[in-house]
Amino acid sequence: MTEQSITDDKKPQTATATAPLAKTLEALRAALGADAVRVGEQIGEHAMTDWTRHEPTRPAALLLPRTTDEVSRALSICHAAHQPVVPQGGMTGLAGGAIARANDIALSLERLSGVEELDAASATLTVRAGTTLQAAQEAAEAAGFELALDLGARGSCQIGGNLATNAGGNRVIQSGTARDQVLGLEVVLANGDVLSSLGKMVKNNTGYDLKHWFIGSEGTLGVITRAVLRLHPRRAARHTALVAIDDYDAAVSLLRRLATRFGNDIGAFEIMWPDFYDFGVKLTGARSPFDAPHPLYALIEHAGFDADDAGERFAQALTDALQAGALRDAVIAQSVADARALWAIRECTAEFPIKLDPINFDVSLPIGEIGRFVDRCRAALDQRWPGNQAYFFGHIGDSNLHLTVDGHSIPGVDHHAVYAFVYQMLGPLRGSVSAEHGIGSLKREFLPISRSPAELAAMVAIKHALDPHGILNPGKLF
Amino acid sequence: MTEQSITDDKKPQTATATAPLAKTLEALRAALGADAVRVGEQIGEHAMTDWTRHEPTRPAALLLPRTTDEVSRALSICHAAHQPVVPQGGMTGLAGGAIARANDIALSLERLSGVEELDAASATLTVRAGTTLQAAQEAAEAAGFELALDLGARGSCQIGGNLATNAGGNRVIQSGTARDQVLGLEVVLANGDVLSSLGKMVKNNTGYDLKHWFIGSEGTLGVITRAVLRLHPRRAARHTALVAIDDYDAAVSLLRRLATRFGNDIGAFEIMWPDFYDFGVKLTGARSPFDAPHPLYALIEHAGFDADDAGERFAQALTDALQAGALRDAVIAQSVADARALWAIRECTAEFPIKLDPINFDVSLPIGEIGRFVDRCRAALDQRWPGNQAYFFGHIGDSNLHLTVDGHSIPGVDHHAVYAFVYQMLGPLRGSVSAEHGIGSLKREFLPISRSPAELAAMVAIKHALDPHGILNPGKLF
Numbered sequence: 001m002t003e004q005s006i007t008d009d010k011k012p013q014t015a016t017a018t019a020p021l022a023k024t025l026e027a028l029r030a031a032l033g034a035d036a037v038r039v040g041e042q043i044g045e046h047a048m049t050d051w052t053r054h055e056p057t058r059p060a061a062l063l064l065p066r067t068t069d070e071v072s073r074a075l076s077i078c079h080a081a082h083q084p085v086v087p088q089g090g091m092t093g094l095a096g097g098a099i100a101r102a103n104d105i106a107l108s109l110e111r112l113s114g115v116e117e118l119d120a121a122s123a124t125l126t127v128r129a130g131t132t133l134q135a136a137q138e139a140a141e142a143a144g145f146e147l148a149l150d151l152g153a154r155g156s157c158q159i160g161g162n163l164a165t166n167a168g169g170n171r172v173i174q175s176g177t178a179r180d181q182v183l184g185l186e187v188v189l190a191n192g193d194v195l196s197s198l199g200k201m202v203k204n205n206t207g208y209d210l211k212h213w214f215i216g217s218e219g220t221l222g223v224i225t226r227a228v229l230r231l232h233p234r235r236a237a238r239h240t241a242l243v244a245i246d247d248y249d250a251a252v253s254l255l256r257r258l259a260t261r262f263g264n265d266i267g268a269f270e271i272m273w274p275d276f277y278d279f280g281v282k283l284t285g286a287r288s289p290f291d292a293p294h295p296l297y298a299l300i301e302h303a304g305f306d307a308d309d310a311g312e313r314f315a316q317a318l319t320d321a322l323q324a325g326a327l328r329d330a331v332i333a334q335s336v337a338d339a340r341a342l343w344a345i346r347e348c349t350a351e352f353p354i355k356l357d358p359i360n361f362d363v364s365l366p367i368g369e370i371g372r373f374v375d376r377c378r379a380a381l382d383q384r385w386p387g388n389q390a391y392f393f394g395h396i397g398d399s400n401l402h403l404t405v406d407g408h409s410i411p412g413v414d415h416h417a418v419y420a421f422v423y424q425m426l427g428p429l430r431g432s433v434s435a436e437h438g439i440g441s442l443k444r445e446f447l448p449i450s451r452s453p454a455e456l457a458a459m460v461a462i463k464h465a466l467d468p469h470g471i472l473n474p475g476k477l478f
Numbered sequence: 479m480t481e482q483s484i485t486d487d488k489k490p491q492t493a494t495a496t497a498p499l500a501k502t503l504e505a506l507r508a509a510l511g512a513d514a515v516r517v518g519e520q521i522g523e524h525a526m527t528d529w530t531r532h533e534p535t536r537p538a539a540l541l542l543p544r545t546t547d548e549v550s551r552a553l554s555i556c557h558a559a560h561q562p563v564v565p566q567g568g569m570t571g572l573a574g575g576a577i578a579r580a581n582d583i584a585l586s587l588e589r590l591s592g593v594e595e596l597d598a599a600s601a602t603l604t605v606r607a608g609t610t611l612q613a614a615q616e617a618a619e620a621a622g623f624e625l626a627l628d629l630g631a632r633g634s635c636q637i638g639g640n641l642a643t644n645a646g647g648n649r650v651i652q653s654g655t656a657r658d659q660v661l662g663l664e665v666v667l668a669n670g671d672v673l674s675s676l677g678k679m680v681k682n683n684t685g686y687d688l689k690h691w692f693i694g695s696e697g698t699l700g701v702i703t704r705a706v707l708r709l710h711p712r713r714a715a716r717h718t719a720l721v722a723i724d725d726y727d728a729a730v731s732l733l734r735r736l737a738t739r740f741g742n743d744i745g746a747f748e749i750m751w752p753d754f755y756d757f758g759v760k761l762t763g764a765r766s767p768f769d770a771p772h773p774l775y776a777l778i779e780h781a782g783f784d785a786d787d788a789g790e791r792f793a794q795a796l797t798d799a800l801q802a803g804a805l806r807d808a809v810i811a812q813s814v815a816d817a818r819a820l821w822a823i824r825e826c827t828a829e830f831p832i833k834l835d836p837i838n839f840d841v842s843l844p845i846g847e848i849g850r851f852v853d854r855c856r857a858a859l860d861q862r863w864p865g866n867q868a869y870f871f872g873h874i875g876d877s878n879l880h881l882t883v884d885g886h887s888i889p890g891v892d893h894h895a896v897y898a899f900v901y902q903m904l905g906p907l908r909g910s911v912s913a914e915h916g917i918g919s920l921k922r923e924f925l926p927i928s929r930s931p932a933e934l935a936a937m938v939a940i941k942h943a944l945d946p947h948g949i950l951n952p953g954k955l956f
Binding site: 210 | 597598599601602622643644646650654655657658667671672673674675676677678679680681682683684685686687688690691693694695699710711712713727730734737738739740741742743782783842843844845846847873875876877878908909910912913914916917928929930932933934935936937939940942943944955956
């Protein structure tokens with residue numbers, strides 16, 4: 001019935017430089033100063049790869065602008081020259097989204113860093129894109145607030161990259177993803193135009209909400225330079241429990257039961273299937289607090305405010321659940337050391353790159369479907385690759401399932417074949433091939449599993465509109 | 479430094495029909511059936527105006543599609559004919575955003591209504607756009623959940639309109655605006671292409687998050703046909719208090735103090751300046767529970783889960799605040815009737831259209847700035863229009879300030895002059911001329927107060943990309 005598609009091109013424009021590189025670099029040096037334009041051996045390893053351990057590639061140049069205006073000048077020059085530009089943050093990505101190719105110019109935000117303002121009355125933090133997440137967290141905490149974004153990479157990752165990838169992390173069940181922390185955003189478009197939408201308001205219905213176009217767009221629509229983040233009251237009272245559960249449906253029921261009692265004071269609800277749990281215990285040398293094995297485990301954290309009796313109320317809720325048959329057993333941490341020991345099992349994943357040949361999945365699907373998907377996925381993997389070792393775990397309150405298959409357990413297997421095999425199982429469930437890590441360059445070919453041709457065409461139309469020459473992060477996403 | 483702007487046209491394309499109306503209507507009747515295409519006297523008053531009491535205008539036709547496919551066919555035909563289309567929901571808007579002009583075709587979603595699915599395990603509700611907010615709320619409540627979106631217009635307004643305008647309402651401080659309730663969205667683009675992004679996942683980083691492009695775009699980028707909404711646990715324990723405070727800064731301190739103790743169990747924090755409070759008491763015949771007048775009042779609601787002692791904990795927090803000098807006096811409702819009596823003062827605004835000639839403002843600015851803005855605004859109004867009656871109140875936790883000036887108190891005043899006078903005061907503060915009601919047709923000329931030329935140009939570029947002929951809701955927003 002459709003007269004024409006909104007775009008005739010199903011692929012976005014990908015820039016090919018129309019000016020000689022030397023001439024572009026000359027203009028960039030004139031605009032930013034010679035020390036802000038590095039080439040060849042001046043470019044360190046840091047700009048060449050990310051946490052995917054991608055084969056290091058040296059870009060044609062590395063730009064180090066210090067201000068929004070310098071980012072604007074740099075992009076304006078590259079836009080005129082049709083020169084591809086790859087924005088870079090802390091290079092902690094897991095999808096190859098910030099890796100530049102040999103003919104690309106990398107644009108690092110690292111010098112555009114620091115907290116500009118903490119407005120305690122408005123509960124906002126204004127930061128430059130190159131600020132590390134940890135520095136932003138510390139600024140919030142120093143003023144008695146909490147930044148509700150936390151990831152393992154906090155010491156290295158940068159706010160700009162967190163927002164460009166809509167990072168998830170440890171507090172999503174409580175406060176949402178990176179997107180949900182943003183009140184205002186400043187972005188430089190491909191042609192150098194600066195969109196400075198640095199409002200501090202929770203409510204603002206004045207036309208299209210521009211910040212949402214750029215958050216999660218992986219540097220393909222603009223370069224984030226500053227942000228206004230919302231601050232939350234600090235949740236000082238944390239209580240941790242490890243519980244044993246009958247099955248996945250019982251886990252969902254327990255989650256709903258606790259949510260009905262504590263709302264989003266539930267700060268973590270991490271499900272571990274037995275293969276993962278047993279391996280975690282073994283890997284970390286921890287001792288399982290349970291005498292017998294169980295069908296499923298959940299690590300639950302209550303993160304509240306009312307320090308006086310929060311622990312007792314959490315313990316009472318678990319006791320009630322036990323008496324109601326809603327869980328099989330529970331262990332509540334009595335000290336910070338206890339809590340750390342319980343978390344150590346879940347955090348055994350830090351050892352995966354050393355002990356395994358990890359084939360990692362970060363998928364999402366409706367919360368109600370995750371249990372059945374795990375069963376089906378395990379059966380299908382066992383049929384296809386008998387003897388494989390697969391470890392399932394996930395933040396189920398966020399609809400996020402992680403799976404690591406150990407390549408060592410399937411000698412000679414092509415990782416790509418395992419990726420394709422698992423991802424294609426998500427299609428019929430409208431699942432997502434990337435819950436939190438993004439698409440980058442590594443999952444491009446799988447994007448059509450999660451997005452329809454019409455959705456992809458709309459994305460391409462938008463990309464054309466904001467970056468007509470296709471200079472921003474070409475080869476990513478699409 | 480900019481080589482070229484992302485768009486040369488600073489105004490979006492506005493369609494002028496290229497085919498005779500009769501021919502377009504013939505094609506629409508063939509596609510949707512004759513009963514779904516109404517003209518002339520068949521079009522009721524409902525389709526002609528909204529809650530702004532805009533002069534009723536009869537559109538050229540009213541379409542009543544029953545399915546997403548019918549919406550797609552209708553838009554495809556109008557796109558080919560360059561025929562302007564105005565999407566309509568419950569017509570409860572306050573910015574003229576759904577009012578069609580005489581040559582426009584109105585497209586009502588009212589037949590595309592009903593709850594499609596409640597998925598209790600995933601905590602999601604899938605609804606069609608024409609479903610009233612109240613019907614969606616009732617479906618959620620019947621399953622033991624809560625839809626965290628509530629407005630006075632709940633019985634008439636529709637989910638499609640709520641999302642197209644990113645409605646705010648009564649629970650924003652706790653759970654965000656309409657945008658924050660959406661997990662998945664189905665939209666029909668101007669040319670009839672259907673973007674069906676009806677995922678139920680909290681986390682989904684697979685390319686641009688298309689739903690955010692359409693939420694709050696006031697029907698100018700696509701027609702919302704279905705949505706997956708997230709459900710929250712039901713907050714059954716509500717406790718209300720009215721407190722008297724020294725000044726605005728003390729109100730912000732009290733808000734932070736309570737947030738630090740109760741997180742987002744604080745379900746309302748409504749500030750009333752004395753002019754509003756005194757008028758509300760008079761208007762509703764309520765009795766002020768305080769013996770003496772106070773500089774500022776706050777109506778506070780604790781909406782939690784733990785029914786056992788939530789009331790005592792809230793009362794204790796207010797007692798502590800009183801002892802610490804953080805408030806002057808407090809009255810806690812001891813019954814539902816008590817609570818209603820306190821709310822009646824705040825809800826006296828329902829009488830404004832009857833008792834006043836209301837000139838209403840719905841603005842937002844940084845929480846920390848609201849108090850000083852009110853003082854400055856009042857002084858400026860008094861200087862410009864001595865004797866004016868102005869009533870200030872607001873959801874300050876949401877950064878939202880309302881102001882109603884009574885036109886009767888300034889005989890012969892042009893409402894427009896009052897709007898322009900107050901809005902221009904927001905510019906230097908980066909305030910918003912519309913916190914929650916939207917821009918529609920009524921605030922178009924004021925949009926540049928809140929948005930820069932670069933932001934407006936980016937919006938126009940996106941409008942061009944998704945609606946190249948400019949058929950969707952022309953004359954709104956821009």
